[in-house]
Amino acid sequence: MHVEKQILELGGSTDQATREMLQSVLNKKRKYDRYKKNCFKWQMFTLFGGLVYFLYVYQFIVVPNGSNIGYMLGELVGSVLHFFVVLLLGSGYATARYYKKKEEKYEKEYHGLRTEIIRKSSELWPQPYHWKKRGEVYDMMKKHYDINLYFESK
Template structure:
């Protein structure tokens, strides 16, 4: 069993153990989503940087000296092993970015679904007469500590 987050654990009288576990699961899914988002951004940045660098290199060292003769440009690109390696690196970076983007989208859907479930079940998780006032404190803590908005269902 995974350890419950310290801030969630401190909600002693604000909520019960199943709700704490649900909130902890929400934090885990948020971290998973943020991790994929970060990896996707790094892969996109890597691919974009390599692509721009390669295009500048092609222009300065191949296209300009050749006077724009297309047959010379194409033969120069395909003759160099380094050029082929860089093109493969760009393709691999693009594929990696696409892979992490799919993972990010899936993680976001899972996170958003659980977040909406917590919001919709809030009347069951915090019964009306006794704990309903504490619900706002829990929602504020989740927003401040974990950047998870439980006040509204919209993203």
């Protein structure tokens, strides 16, 4: 397992198991952030694509045909382009849902591991000298990786 430079430099402040736990929580956070970013991208793609498609349909199919619903439905159903656009938007929506499920999974794992470190801090830094070093470790994790190990709440 690749261990980050800042975590390796903790040296005397932590033992090997603690460094591995810190690296593991960092890896989970990175996966969570990546899935969150991908989910947002696909949600925006689907939202804006749907909005553009709706405006197109309104401007070029609904407005010119007034109240002739049969002709409007014929235009929508009869065009291969409309089918592919709807298929593309449906795929975008499905992809966003996939990333959302993955995001929720890794968020749960990340926060579970993060709270485990917080709860086990008295075991990970048992001596009074090490307990003082714990604050330095927590500060480094917050500063470099935006991981809050001071409080269990998100």
